[in-house]
Amino acid sequence: MLTSVRAPEFASSLSDLAARREPFAVATVTKTMGSTLAKVGFKILISHEGDVVGGTLGGGCPEGPVVEVAQRAMADGQPRIIRVHLVDAATAVAGYVRATGEEDIYVETDCGGTLEVFIEPMLPTERLIVVGQGGKDDIEEAVVRMAKALGFEVLVVDPLPVLQEAPDRIVESDIVDPKALGIGGRDSVVVLTKGERDAAVLEALSRSDARFVGFLASRSRLRKNLEELRSRGVPDAFLARLHAPVGLDIGAKTPQELALSILADVVATKYDKDVPHKPLEAERVEVPEGRGNY
Amino acid sequence: MTGAESAVSAIVLAAGESARMGRPKPLVPLAGRPLLSHVLSTVRGSRVAEVVVVLGHEAERVRREVPLDGARVIVNPRFAEGMSTSIRAGVRAAAPASRAFLLVLGDEPLVASATLDALIDRWTVTGAKILIPTFHGTRGNPVLLDRSLAAEVEAIAGDQGCRAMFPDHADEIAEVAVEDPGVLIDVDTEEQVARVDAALESGEPLEVIADRIAPARVHLHESKASPLTRGPLPRAVDVLAVAHDLSSRNEPFAIATVVRVVKPTSGRPGNKAIVRADKEVVGWIGGSCAESVVLAESLASLRDGRPRLLRLARDIGLAPVPEGMVEYVMECHSGGAMDIYIEPHLPKPQLVIVGDSPVASALAAYGRLLDFRVVVVAPGGDPAAFPEADEFGADMEGFRDRVAPGSYAVVATMGKYDERALTELAASRAAYVGLVASKKRAAAVIESLREAGVSAGSLARIRSPAGLDLSGETPGEIALSIIAEITKVRRRSATEIPLAPASAPTKTEPIAIDPVCGMEVEVTSPLRLNHEGKDYFFCSSSCMNRFREDPRAFLS
Numbered sequence: 124m125l126t127s128v129r130a131p132e133f134a135s136s137l138s139d140l141a142a143r144r145e146p147f148a149v150a151t152v153t154k155t156m157g158s159t160l161a162k163v164g165f166k167i168l169i170s171h172e173g174d175v176v177g178g179t180l181g182g183g184c185p186e187g188p189v190v191e192v193a194q195r196a197m198a199d200g201q202p203r204i205i206r207v208h209l210v211d212a213a214t215a216v217a218g219y220v221r222a223t224g225e226e227d228i229y230v231e232t233d234c235g236g237t238l239e240v241f242i243e244p245m246l247p248t249e250r251l252i253v254v255g256q257g258g259k260d261d262i263e264e265a266v267v268r269m270a271k272a273l274g275f276e277v278l279v280v281d282p283l284p285v286l287q288e289a290p291d292r293i294v295e296s297d298i299v300d301p302k303a304l305g306i307g308g309r310d311s312v313v314v315l316t317k318g319e320r321d322a323a324v325l326e327a328l329s330r331s332d333a334r335f336v337g338f339l340a341s342r343s344r345l346r347k348n349l350e351e352l353r354s355r356g357v358p359d360a361f362l363a364r365l366h367a368p369v370g371l372d373i374g375a376k377t378p379q380e381l382a383l384s385i386l387a388d389v390v391a392t393k394y395d396k397d398v399p400h401k402p403l404e405a406e407r408v409e410v411p412e413g414r415g416n417y
Numbered sequence: 418m419t420g421a422e423s424a425v426s427a428i429v430l431a432a433g434e435s436a437r438m439g440r441p442k443p444l445v446p447l448a449g450r451p452l453l454s455h456v457l458s459t460v461r462g463s464r465v466a467e468v469v470v471v472l473g474h475e476a477e478r479v480r481r482e483v484p485l486d487g488a489r490v491i492v493n494p495r496f497a498e499g500m501s502t503s504i505r506a507g508v509r510a511a512a513p514a515s516r517a518f519l520l521v522l523g524d525e526p527l528v529a530s531a532t533l534d535a536l537i538d539r540w541t542v543t544g545a546k547i548l549i550p551t552f553h554g555t556r557g558n559p560v561l562l563d564r565s566l567a568a569e570v571e572a573i574a575g576d577q578g579c580r581a582m583f584p585d586h587a588d589e590i591a592e593v594a595v596e597d598p599g600v601l602i603d604v605d606t607e608e609q610v611a612r613v614d615a616a617l618e619s620g621e622p623l624e625v626i627a628d629r630i631a632p633a634r635v636h637l638h639e640s641k642a643s644p645l646t647r648g649p650l651p652r653a654v655d656v657l658a659v660a661h662d663l664s665s666r667n668e669p670f671a672i673a674t675v676v677r678v679v680k681p682t683s684g685r686p687g688n689k690a691i692v693r694a695d696k697e698v699v700g701w702i703g704g705s706c707a708e709s710v711v712l713a714e715s716l717a718s719l720r721d722g723r724p725r726l727l728r729l730a731r732d733i734g735l736a737p738v739p740e741g742m743v744e745y746v747m748e749c750h751s752g753g754a755m756d757i758y759i760e761p762h763l764p765k766p767q768l769v770i771v772g773d774s775p776v777a778s779a780l781a782a783y784g785r786l787l788d789f790r791v792v793v794v795a796p797g798g799d800p801a802a803f804p805e806a807d808e809f810g811a812d813m814e815g816f817r818d819r820v821a822p823g824s825y826a827v828v829a830t831m832g833k834y835d836e837r838a839l840t841e842l843a844a845s846r847a848a849y850v851g852l853v854a855s856k857k858r859a860a861a862v863i864e865s866l867r868e869a870g871v872s873a874g875s876l877a878r879i880r881s882p883a884g885l886d887l888s889g890e891t892p893g894e895i896a897l898s899i900i901a902e903i904t905k906v907r908r909r910s911a912t913e914i915p916l917a918p919a920s921a922p923t924k925t926e927p928i929a930i931d932p933v934c935g936m937e938v939e940v941t942s943p944l945r946l947n948h949e950g951k952d953y954f955f956c957s958s959s960c961m962n963r964f965r966e967d968p969r970a971f972l973s
Contacts (some may be wrong), residue, residue: 265786272782272906273893371885373901374908379787387901394888 136168136177137245143303144247145171148193151241152180153204159236161185169193176275184209184234189242192228196244196283207235222301248276250310251389252333253290254299254324255281256317263315264288265382273386275311279302286386299324301331311335311389313369318344322351335392337369337385366392423537425561426515427465428507429488431474432496432803438607441475443523445610448617452604453483455526461487462530464537467520469510471503475786477501481803508570518567520579521559526613528559534950536561545591547583550600556592557600594658596665615961616717656689656700660762663935667764667790668934671715673702674758679730684754693912694719695935702757710745711757718761730754765790766907767821769847770806771838772830776853779896780827781805787900792819796834813837818944822846825903829853835862836869840850843875849906850898851883929953932971933960948972 140147151166159180167178173190185207187239192205208214208229238417251270253262268288270277277290282297294304297320299312306312312333316324320342325348328336340348345367352362370384371391431453435442443453453470460468468488472479473496480490493506508518517540519533536548540561547560560579562570566586573581583590604610612832656672658701663670674689684707690700692715702711707729718725726742731754738744742756768784770777773795784791785805793803794810803809810819813834820826826847828838835854837863852859859881866876884898885905932953948968955961965970 159730217688268786269783269897272779273897274891301644371901372907373885375904377788377845380904380908383783383897383904387885390889390894390897391885391887394890396886396888 133166133168133177140168140170140176141245141247141249143171144307146197146244146246147171147176148197148244150180150189150193150243151243152238153241154239155236156239157236159209159238160234161236161238166300169197180240182234184218184232185238185240187232188228189240191318193242193244195236197246200244200246202244203302205240205242206238209236209238209239232233247309249274249393250278251275252278252280252304252306252310252312254312254314254316255279255284256315256320257281257283259285260315261378262381262385265379266313266315266385269382269386270389273390280304285307299327301327301333302348306331306333308332308334311392312337313389314338322355325352325365326355326357329357335366335389336364337366337388339369339385340367342368422625423464423466423541424514424516425465425519425537425540426511426517427460427463427468427519427521427533427559428504428511429453429468429470429521429523430500430503430507431456431479432476432493432503433500433523434474434497438610441479441934442604443472443479445604447526447604447614449611451483452526453479453523454522456523456528456725457483457485457488457525459528459530460519460521460533463533465533466515467512469507471507471510473497485518498576501573501575501581504573504579505570508567509923516564518562518564519559520562522603522794524603524605525558526604527601527602529595529597529599532595532597532600533559536593539591539593543591546589547579547586548591548593550595550597551592552595552598552600555601556934558603559600594661604638649828656691659691659699663691663693666761669719669761669763671718671759671761672714673700673711674760675702675755676726676758677756679754682755684755684757692716692719697932697935707755707757711759714743715759715761718759719763722763724758726758727757727759728754729757767792767824768903769794769824769826771795771816771826771828772833772853773802774829774831774853775892776829776895776899777827778802778954779893780829780899783896783900787904789825792824794819794838814842817841817845820845820847821944823848825849825907827851827853827899827903832858838864840869840871841943843871843878849903850879851902852879852881853895853899854881855882856882933964963967 148169148171149166150159150169152163154162155161162181165178165180167175167180167186169190170176173194175186175190180189188207189205192203196203204226206227209232209277210229211231211233214229251266253266253270255262263279264286266275267279267286268292271288271290278292278294279286279290280294280296280299282295284293284295306328310333312320312328312331312335314328314337315323321338321344324334325338329352338345338348349362366388369388370381371387373380373384373387375381375384431443438445443451444453447455457468457470463563467487470485470488470490471493472490473493475884477493489510491506491510493503495502504520504643511518519536521528532550534651536550536559539545540548544567546563546813548736549556550559562579566582569582569949570579573579588648594729602613604613644742660670660672671692672689673692675684675686678684678686684702688701690698690702690711692698692712694716696712696716698712702708709731710727714725714727728738728742728744730744731746739809747830766789768780768789769792770780770784771794777793777795781791781793791806792808792810793806794813794816795803796812798811800806800809800811808819810816816838820842824845824847826845826849828835828842828851830838832854835852839850843866852862854862863876863879863881867873880902883902884895887894889898933955944961946953946955946961946965953964
């Protein structure tokens with residue numbers, strides 16, 4: 124029921140918020156007790172910044188505490204149900220004393236009644252962004268396949284993509300613009316460029332909040348790039364958290380195994396797991412032994 | 418070009434009168450759905466850019482009864498004049514932007530989507546004008562035609578298919594070998610309908626069904642029909658066909674290719690030969706001068722899994738030899754020199770997955786992607802949930818035989834039969850045994866195995882929880898951590914089993930020869946059969962099963 128929010132408006136507000144790739148929350152009244160202005164089904168949309176950007180709970184009284192809880196929900200990703208008691212001053216004080224958790228909230232007001240509100244955080248999908256060199260690349264192909272299997276929303280930025288497995292979105296470009304792509308803290312970026320564009324791509328990514336930036340390169344190419352990036356003034360903090368050479372140390376030989384080591388690195392980073400990475404002196408991609416193509 | 422845009426139009430030919438059936442053929446029910454909708458599922462599952470369906474006989478009824486969503490439907494009023502009119506109508510109706518046409522017969526319901534993609538891929542890469550799928554050497558359907566032949570399509574007359582064009586374009590035809598017997602199976606009679614229907618109802622994977630009802634002239638996995646017989650000098654393409662054949666049967670072999678010559682020599686650059694583990698040589702690499710060396714080095718490459726580069730010359734040690742190259746004296750008088758590159762092709766490693774759980778399904782998908790031979794054993798499970806499995810076992814019978822030495826095995830049964838599977842695996846020669854279970858459950862399982870008398874050594878081999886510790890939570894993440902651990906074990910180990918190194922210092926066990934593939938097998942192998950009083954040993958369960966089916970074929 125969308126008593127106070129018309130369905131098309133609500134849907135378009137939702138998709139506007141989703142397109143911003145920032146967390147937001149929906150708070151819906153699921154039950155009312157006593158005399159309340161809000162009815163079951165009333166809802167509000169709360170932005171990342173804590174602004175009510177759509178809907179109503181029947182008045183301003185309950186919004187403050189609901190927004191507060193919604194911000195906690197956006198931070199930890201957990202939905203919650205709370206009861207908001209809209210009561211007179213004396214009861215509110217007694218309530219504060221009694222309340223044990225965040226489930227019961229007492230608001231000193233003349234509105235009256237109690238609302239049960241379901242607060243659901245909406246976090247942007249976790250994305251895996253692959254920056255490709257252009258042309259056929261078995262590693263890129265396997266990274267896209269595995270990332271899709273893992274449930275990532277997969278975005279490929281590549282000037283000339285040649286892929287069997289379709290990613291969720293392709294941006295045909297040889298530059299990476301973190302702002303335009305909305306790269307944020309729930310995004311992991313794997314850089315598979317092969318030379319010329321390395322430094323420019325990494326420099327651009329140093330200005331993003333990506334959770335993970337991994338770079339596939341030989342030892343010598345990596346050294347050269349690190350020097351170049353320092354001379355361009357890229358902060359050491361970024362270089363320190365750059366996963367390069369990207370991938371867990373599993374002895375990967377084939378392009379598919381390299382992709383596997385990269386995705387394992389991404390997953391471990393997602394869970395803040397410290398795992399053995401490839402040493403800086405790592406061997407580079409070898410021709411797979413034993414199995415040729417014919 | 419992205420995956421979705423192949424610029425190929427599928428033209429589904431479903432206009433003909435069904436002379437031998439009592440109703441419009443597209444509507445014949447198979448497993449509860451009309452025949453045509455099976456064909457459309459295949460087409461929709463491929464990368465074709467658009468689907469054109471050509472109807473004719475009882476077009477309105479077909480259109481009413483078959484969901485044709487997303488397809489461009491055209492009706493060929495001249496269908497009675499023969500198939501050529503329908504092909505023409507379909508080609509004319511295809512989007513102008515399409516660069517090729519895939520002529521899909523409306524009465525071949527068992528073709529796999531991957532087969533259509535294989536044709537499209539080959540067309541993209543080679544630019545051939547006509548692409549024909551073959552199954553074990555027999556040509557089938559659908560055929561892919563390049564748009565440049567559109568004008569000639571107009572000229573085909575009567576009830577001929579596009580085959581009428583083949584003689585004029587013999588040089589532009591590419592045969593695409595596929596492991597899909599569906600390309601040969603149509604439903605033309607009530608009897609065929611009944612067989613396909615029963616098979617589809619059984620819920621078995623398409624390949625199994627197609628295997629079973631493939632026409633008699635195709636001998637599946639029949640060694641006599643394979644091109645391995647020694648004959649006159651095979652052309653390079655034949656050598657590659659043999660390679661494909663051996664590879665699809667998961668048998669080891671090496672390819673030796675002449676890459677450079679200093680004349681006079683009998684070999685020429687590009688000459689190549691295949692050396693099998695049983696020392697059989699197929700092909701040509703400069704005759705007897707070179708053969709013994711190439712044979713020995715090829716066998717060595719099969720043992721250590723490494724490619725090598727040889728130089729055969731009359732006088733050696735005179736000129737500097739490039740790094741990594743080994744010189745040999747050429748044992749004949751021609752006086753020239755040949756460089757030969759030898760590359761081993763080893764059977765895929767085997768991934769055995771026990772269980773019918775989300776982790777098991779995800780693992781099967783990764784296994785396929787990383788080029789493992791995937792064996793799934795899931796009692797009570799649905800084979801359809803494991804489309805990536807090369808082999809599916811619906812019960813634990815014969816489980817131990819499925820676990821070839823050197824297999825990587827993962828038990829993810831959600832507790833249903835962990836003990837049973839692990840007991841069997843403890844006695845196997847698997848290279849990796851992993852258990853997916855909570856800590857508590859794993860401890861209980863291990864304890865019960867210990868009580869059942871499984872040795873401490875065997876128990877210590879069980880990795881639990883299986884997988885690198887990435888803290889993953891979802892089934893996909895857990896499966897990823899397991900396949901990463903397996904890859905690590907595999908790449909860190911010195912050699913790839915099952916090819917026991919011939920010179921391994923631990924070789925104390927007597928060696929037997931697998932009568933099917935000719936590989937050396939230790940006689941302690943659990944893969945053994947007694948036939949007429951004699952024991953035979955096998956490298957893998959697939960060799961053993963082939964022997965069991967027809968021992969005489971391998972005992973000549």
